[in-house]
Amino acid sequence: MAAPIKVFGPAMSTATARVMACLLENQLQFDLVPVDMSKGQHKKPEFLAIQPFGQVPAFQDEHIVLFESRAICRYIVDKYTEKGKRGLLGMETLERASIEQWLEAESQSFNPPSSALVFQLAFAPRMKLKQDPNLIAQNEAKLSKVLDVYEQRLGDSRFLAGDEFTLADLSHLPNAQYLINATDRAALFTSRKNVSRWWEEISGRSSWKKVVEMQQTPLPSSSST
The missing domain is CATH 1.20.1050.10 (Glutathione S-transferase Yfyf (Class Pi); Chain A, domain 2)
Incomplete structure (x- = not known):
């Protein structure tokens, strides 16, 4: 069974919300992994290992790790064409x-x-x-x-x-x-x-x-x- 898609970041973050919207638009299930930025969790070594700039969101799809919300959205649409709307990118x-x-x-x-x-x-x-x-x-x-x-x-x-x-x-x-x-x-x-x-x-x-x-x-x- 494939590992679930994970989105790391607070839901209130605009960039995290962009990725969540794209996943939902493509009818994909995902786990939202909270990152408490007020406590500096985004600067911890374990988070920097997947997002080297210490920003949100970070994204994991099996062995693929990405950051930057717009790049993540492009990846989602290109990879999961059978799940949602391929027309989201033309x-x-x-x-x-x-x-x-x-x-x-x-x-x-x-x-x-x-x-x-x-x-x-x-x-x-x-x-x-x-x-x-x-x-x-x-x-x-x-x-x-x-x-x-x-x-x-x-x-x-x-x-x-x-x-x-x-x-x-x-x-x-x-x-x-x-x-x-x-x-x-x-x-x-x-x-x-x-x-x-x-x-x-x-x-x-x-x-x-x-x-x-x-x-x-x-x-x-x-x-x-």
């Missing part, structure tokens, strides 16, 4: 290129400002850390510009990479979830007609609802990837 060259370009947009343009806002607005107050108003304002302006691009794109396309839900959409779920439901900046998304429609559709997927249900333990570290 079925032909041009389709995959479109998905990859919007995945890059998420990691390079959407993630930096949205991650900064999630930390400043959602996590810093819980961790009793001082918020930085200038940093919040700067990243809100950056994210607004990104979402303006998304608004235009989603006026022409049901999802970011086309008319089917893909990893490009899935990858946005964790940060958007916090900003919309755990901060006072939901209007960044809801005030844009097409972005709001897109968010309602992708966040309503059963796989993501299950992730949200699993997010019962507090506080990821800011060192998620």
Whole structure:
């Protein structure tokens, strides 16, 4: 019997949640192995052996060990095509290129400002850390510009990479979830007609609802990837 897939990290971590969503979207069972970052478990030698940068998540599938959430998601979709939706990464060259370009947009343009806002607005107050108003304002302006691009794109396309839900959409779920439901900046998304429609559709997927249900333990570290 094959060893179960293991995901190491707190469910509340945005990067861990991304991997969990991908596994659930592909109808794969897995064990979530909690990592208490407040106690420095992510810096212990046994964890560094599978995630040398001391970040979350780490991922184990039998003898395969991976880190970096987006790389893990690509691996899941490529390996387990018979389990879930192969279309999450595309079925032909041009389709995959479109998905990859919007995945890059998420990691390079959407993630930096949205991650900064999630930390400043959602996590810093819980961790009793001082918020930085200038940093919040700067990243809100950056994210607004990104979402303006998304608004235009989603006026022409049901999802970011086309008319089917893909990893490009899935990858946005964790940060958007916090900003919309755990901060006072939901209007960044809801005030844009097409972005709001897109968010309602992708966040309503059963796989993501299950992730949200699993997010019962507090506080990821800011060192998620």
